[in-house]
Amino acid sequence: xxxxxxxxxxxxxxxxxxxxxxxxxxxxxxxxxxxxxxxxxxxxxxxxxxxxxxxxxxxxxxxxxxxxxxxxxxxxxxxxxxxxxxxxxxxxxxxxxxxxxxxxxxxxxxxxxxxxxxxxxxxxxxxxxxxxxxxxxxxxxxxxxxxxxxxxxxxxxxxxxxxxxxxxxxxxxxxxxxxxxxxxxxxxxxxxxxxxxxxxxxxxxxxxxxxxxxxxxxxxxxxxxxxxxxxxxxxxxxxxxxxxxxxxxxxxxxxxxxxxxxxxxxxxxxxxxxxxxxxxxxxxxxxxxxxxxxxxxxxxxxxxxxxxxxxxxxxxxxxxxxxxxxxxxxxxxxxxxxxxxxxxxxxxxxxxxxxxxxxxxxxxxxxxxxxxxxxxxxxxxxxxxxxxxxxxxxxxxxxxxxxxxxxxxxxxxxx
Amino acid sequence: xxxxxxxxxxxxxxxxxxxxxxxxxxxxxxxxxxxxxxxxxxxxxxxxxxxxxxxxxxxxxxxxxxxxxxxxxxxxxxxxxxxxxxxxxxxxxxxxxxxxxxxxxxxxxxxxxxxxxxxxxxxxxxxxxxxxxxxxxxxxxxxxxxxxxxxxxxxxxxxxxxxxxxxxxxxxxxxxxxxxxxxxxxxxxxxxxxxxxxxxxxxxxxxxxxxxxxxxxx
Numbered sequence: 001x002x003x004x005x006x007x008x009x010x011x012x013x014x015x016x017x018x019x020x021x022x023x024x025x026x027x028x029x030x031x032x033x034x035x036x037x038x039x040x041x042x043x044x045x046x047x048x049x050x051x052x053x054x055x056x057x058x059x060x061x062x063x064x065x066x067x068x069x070x071x072x073x074x075x076x077x078x079x080x081x082x083x084x085x086x087x088x089x090x091x092x093x094x095x096x097x098x099x100x101x102x103x104x105x106x107x108x109x110x111x112x113x114x115x116x117x118x119x120x121x122x123x124x125x126x127x128x129x130x131x132x133x134x135x136x137x138x139x140x141x142x143x144x145x146x147x148x149x150x151x152x153x154x155x156x157x158x159x160x161x162x163x164x165x166x167x168x169x170x171x172x173x174x175x176x177x178x179x180x181x182x183x184x185x186x187x188x189x190x191x192x193x194x195x196x197x198x199x200x201x202x203x204x205x206x207x208x209x210x211x212x213x214x215x216x217x218x219x220x221x222x223x224x225x226x227x228x229x230x231x232x233x234x235x236x237x238x239x240x241x242x243x244x245x246x247x248x249x250x251x252x253x254x255x256x257x258x259x260x261x262x263x264x265x266x267x268x269x270x271x272x273x274x275x276x277x278x279x280x281x282x283x284x285x286x287x288x289x290x291x292x293x294x295x296x297x298x299x300x301x302x303x304x305x306x307x308x309x310x311x312x313x314x315x316x317x318x319x320x321x322x323x324x325x326x327x328x329x330x331x332x333x334x335x336x337x338x339x340x341x342x343x344x345x346x347x348x349x350x351x352x353x354x355x356x357x358x359x360x361x362x363x364x365x366x367x368x369x370x371x372x373x374x375x376x377x378x379x380x381x382x383x384x385x386x387x388x389x390x391x392x393x394x395x396x397x398x399x400x401x402x403x404x405x406x407x408x409x410x411x412x413x414x415x
Numbered sequence: 416x417x418x419x420x421x422x423x424x425x426x427x428x429x430x431x432x433x434x435x436x437x438x439x440x441x442x443x444x445x446x447x448x449x450x451x452x453x454x455x456x457x458x459x460x461x462x463x464x465x466x467x468x469x470x471x472x473x474x475x476x477x478x479x480x481x482x483x484x485x486x487x488x489x490x491x492x493x494x495x496x497x498x499x500x501x502x503x504x505x506x507x508x509x510x511x512x513x514x515x516x517x518x519x520x521x522x523x524x525x526x527x528x529x530x531x532x533x534x535x536x537x538x539x540x541x542x543x544x545x546x547x548x549x550x551x552x553x554x555x556x557x558x559x560x561x562x563x564x565x566x567x568x569x570x571x572x573x574x575x576x577x578x579x580x581x582x583x584x585x586x587x588x589x590x591x592x593x594x595x596x597x598x599x600x601x602x603x604x605x606x607x608x609x610x611x612x613x614x615x616x617x618x619x620x621x622x623x624x625x626x627x628x629x630x631x632x633x
Contacts (some may be wrong), residue, residue, distance in 0.1 A: 159526035236526035236623045237607060238520070243621035244491050244610045245513040255506070256613050260498030268609055270471045270486035273497050274439030 020056040024074075026054065031070065034059065035078050080140065084155075094179035097134045104130060105191055124197065129226045131206055138213040141176055145169055145220045146238035149227065153312060159235055166228045173221045178278055180214055247307065333362055334369075334376045341388070350410035373409050389414045425462055429453065433463065436474070436485050441585050441590050443482040443601025454483050458586040477608045481531065482601035505609065512586065512606060515577065518557065522550055528607075533586065533599040535572045544570065 024031065027049060034040030040059055042050065050068065053059045059068045070078075078084070078110075104127045111120035132240045146171055153162040184209060192198035248254060259269045281292055337356050344351065353373045354366060362369070377390050397403040426433070432450040436442060444451045453459050454474070468488065469616050475486035487494045516528050518537070524541045529535070544550040551570060558565035558573035565576035578597060581587045586606070587597040614621045 010514065157526075162526075227467075230484070234530075237528040237530075238526075240607060240610055240614070240621065240623050241513050241516050241520075243623070244614065244619070245510060245517055247621050248510040248513070249617055256617050258499055258502065259616075260495050260502055265487075265490060265495075266473050266612060267486065268477065268605070268612055269498060269502060270475060270490070271498070271501060272485045273488045275436060275437040275470065275472075277434050 016286045020052075020058070023049075023052055023056055023058060031058070031074070032078070034068070034070045035075060039069055042068060059342075081404075083128055083144070094134065094139065098182065100130050100378065101202070102191065105202075108198070125199075127198075128201060131201060135206070135209045135213070138176065138180075138210070141172065142213060142216045142220060145173065149220065149223050152227070155318075159231060159238070163228070163231050163235065166224055167229060170221065170224050170228070173217055175223065176217055177214075180210060180217070183210060330364060330368070330372050331376070333360075333364065334372045337373065338376065338388075338411070342413060344413075350389065350412035351407040353411060370406060370409055373411070374406075378410075387414055388412070426466055429463065433466065436463075436483070437470070437472070439485070440603060441481075441482050441484050441600065441602045443531055445598050445600045446585075446588055447469075450484070455480075457518070471629065477601075477605050479608075481604045486606075508562050508584070509558045509606075509610070511557060512581070513610070514553075514557055515581070516603075518550070518553055522547075527597045529603055531599055531601045531604060535578075535597045535599065537578050537595050537597070541571055541574050 027045065030044050045053070050059075054061070054068075057071050058074050060071050061068055104123055108120060108123040108127060111117075111123055148165065153165045156162055156165055183205065183206075187310050188202050189199075189207075192202050259266050261402055281295075283289065283292065336362075337353065340356065341351055353370060357364060357366065364372075374390070374392075377388065380388075382409065389412045391412075392406050393405045393408040393410065394406055397405050429450075430483075432442065432447070432453070435447070435450070440446070442450050442454060450479065454463075460474055466472055467485065471488050471494075472485045473488045474483060476483045487498075490498075519525070519540065520528055522540055540554075544554055554573055554577070555568075557563060558621050563577050563580050565573045567573055567576070578587060582589055582597065585602045586600060588600050590599050611623075613619070614623075
């Protein structure tokens with residue numbers, strides 16, 4: 001290959017590259033449709049345009065029947081550009097790059113021996129690109145990992161998916177760390193020998209970059225594991241709740257042991273009974289008097305509102321009023337009964353309360369009537385009680401106990 | 416100054432906290448953040464424990480120490496009776512509360528069971544279930560459970576009653592009385608710890624770790 005040919009090749013490459021890159025812009029809409037869905041829609045594309053896209057390997061047709069799809073490289077490029085973490089690839093591919101670097105270093109040496117400086121320059125350029133690519137791939141991968149971490153894997157919604165994504169990310173970290181471990185600086189030192197330019201590029205510069213990547217990867221790994229623990233914790237809580245609820249539904253009669261009777265009561269079940277710290281006003285300290293009297297003054301006076309005549313309404317007897325009225329009527333009837341006893345004034349002729357109830361055609365329930373008669377007697381002042389004789393007609397409620405029932409009460413005047 | 420004075424002066428700022436603990440409340444980072452922070456300090460805990468000694472009580476926490484409460488120091492017969500009654504109350508409430516946790520998780524499309532600090536709005540739950548007959552039915556069944564005890568056949572009253580009961584039991588906190596916004600408290604952690612304990616003690620076939628077995632069955 002002569003010196004004259006090479007720049008020509010280069011300019012041809014540049015022309016083609018520019019043409020093909022501009023295809024990306026011209027058909028951006030269709031291509032993004034192809035990215036978002038499975039296939040690139042053909043309606044918007046002319047035959048020529050499709051042919052060009054196929055020739056540039058921007059799209060391809062996996063087989064005769066299938067539609068046109070984005071090539072993996074283009075898909076990856078878009079994923080990188082829009083930081084689409086669900087599809088971004090992490091691929092450091094160190095082994096291959098190392099191969100490339102070794103062969104480039106050899107070519108560089110040979111050019112140097114031949115004195116072919118232009119060629120040597122080209123090899124060095126490609127070598128630089130190879131080293132930058134490798135470091136850049138690590139940087140991209142680490143960036144993608146951080147993005148996923150910082151969003152708590154927000155690009156998937158279900159917890160189970162998050163756990164899987166986290167797992168995948170952790171495996172990627174391991175692969176990246178394995179990739180870093182492949183780079184053997186002793187080998188590189190031997191490879192570059194005494195060449196100052198190579199030494200700077202392949203040893204000092206690369207070493208510094210890789211050690212930064214290593215630190216980042218360790219940090220990412222640490223954080224991923226922490227996040228995973230949190231995800232697992234959430235998962236286990238959900239399972240626990242679902243599992244226990246299902247168990248209790250299936251076993252409605254389930255009763256665990258009485259932990260409160262164990263010699264060692266488990267801490268969780270030892271909850272002391274509540275205790276209220278009550279306090280009351282006390283006057284035994286002189287300095288409190290002022291405060292207490294102030295408090296007393298602050299108590300609102302009971303409101304006795306003046307009932308204005310204009311606001312008066314027809315009376316409405318409430319439930320309570322009704323009950324009170326009945327109670328009053330009962331009391332009056334019982335008093336009439338007592339007066340009846342006094343009026344009859346036939347000593348030793350007690351009058352039965354029940355008989356009176358029937359003959360007077362009163363409608364009181366017998367039990368309530370008797371109760372009120374007895375209550376009335378007990379409510380009398382002691383001096384007046386002595387004026388009456390009250391006899392309770394009792395019977396045993398059952399042969400098995402001592403409960404006695406009052407069947408009637410007979411009242412007479414004591415002479 | 417005597418030791419007793421030093422002790423009570425040291426506890427002076429903790430008066431309201433002691434009162435809440437004695438009243439049987441659970442103290443967590445949600446229910447009282449500053450009190451909780453103080454309880455994280457071992458010296459404070461010891462001082463409070465000393466104070467509680469004559470009351471036959473001590474400070475206790477769940478295994479993660481995310482919630483504090485008072486335990487009996489010495490267990491006499493009456494304390495054991497009280498604990499037995501409490502245990503049976505807790506068991507009675509277990510299924511309704513667990514079912515409610517599941518229901519909220521599903522209704523609101525959440526990844527995980529409610530955790531302390533989560534915000535809940537009864538209105539949101541109600542809105543989600545209005546157009547969802549199966550959810551509606553589950554809320555009804557839950558609300559009329561004797562633990563929640565709703566008498567109503569109206570969805571909004573049922574949801575309200577459920578939240579009210581959970582608030583009474585300390586699982587929820589309503590920071591502003593007039594606003595229908597609730598916070599989940601650390602007592603939920605305590606409940607899950609209880610569940611875990613019962614599962615382990617009774618060797619119940621309730622799986623916590625088994626990855627994806629249920630999904631596989633589905």
